[in-house]
Amino acid sequence: MKKKLVVLTGAGISAESGIKTFRDGDGLWEGHDVMDVASPEGWHRNPELVLDFYNQRRRQLKEVKPNSGHRELAQLQIHYDVHIITQNVDDLHERAGSKKVLHLHGELLKVRSTKNPKFILEWEGDLNLGDTDSFNNQLRPNIVWFGESVPAFDEALTITESADYFAVIGTSLQVYPAAGLIAFVPPHVPVFYIDPKPIQIPDLRNTLETFPLVASEGVLQLKNRLLAEFQ
Structure with missing residues (x-):
């Protein structure tokens, strides 16, 4: 059985495709x-x-088109059960080939x-x-506009609580409740954080590995890091 990689993505991964x-x-x-x-x-x-x-x-x-960050995450599905929880309203993850994408803040289409x-x-x-x-x-x-409830949050919480690996990519971790998901990652699960301006994550119980890079570069390093398990 494939291990479950849960990925929380934000605007940083879509910005490289030209979405402001x-x-x-x-x-x-x-x-x-x-x-x-x-x-x-x-x-x-x-x-x-x-x-x-x-x-x-x-x-x-x-x-706009998916960038290499989107595509590399899709390729990880070969070896991992990849669940993407995204704050983005675009469909770039799906267009890159990701099969399990949950949109916390709705969908533009x-x-x-x-x-x-x-x-x-x-x-x-x-x-x-x-x-x-x-x-x-x-x-x-x-x-989902500011001040409205997030209907998909409970599903996101369930996915997060069953992760074997958890990655945060291209998000400032300032928008709640999405940012609060990291508190529900099981304590033994390693967390990977990709952002060119990573913040300190308070009260994190998990082992944290930070990649201070733009999403496309960080995802490639994360992919290599995870695929090392299979070598």
């Missing part, structure tokens, strides 16, 4: 205050702005009803005011 992040800058996401485009208040204040913002992100997603969170549709084009579910309720991006 706001956490490394001044709180702006593609020129917008994040609370204007990623909060229920922003949606109620100006839904057209929010829809246009995500329409542009959806178009941008079609123009899906929309949902404003009245029924379980009514979710695949959606690759633009979403506009007037696009509704079968009960005439407006559709919205299937994104």
Whole structure:
């Protein structure tokens, strides 16, 4: 039976494909205050702005490709049972070939009803005011905005608690509850941390190996490190 490698990924791994992040800058996401485009208040204040913002992100997603970090993680599936828990809303892990991907913060290529969170549709084009579910309720991006609950967190917790190895890649570990997952890694499980600006992880009970590198370079080193078991 393959050992389980659980990987928590953040914006850093997608940034190398050309998808911008706001956490490394001044709180702006593609020129917008994040609370204007990623909060229920922003949606109620100006839904057209929010829809246009995500329409542009959806178009941008079609123009970028998975990078070597995404691809190397997918290749690790040959030897490991790889479960990716991502804070990213893009589909680059899937396009690189990863089979088990859990999106904590939603998915850009899906929309949902404003009245029924379980009514979710695949959606690759633009979403506009007037696009509704079968009960005439407006559709919205299937994104977990600031202040909203994270429906996938319980599943992420279960996956984390059964890890044989746990890796953190390209995330500042500042966004909760995602950042809190590391506290649920079993104490005997080694943790690998890949980030060009790694932070101190307080109260970590696990053996920690840090790779102060961009995601693509760090994942390659992690891959070599893990595959050494098979040599």
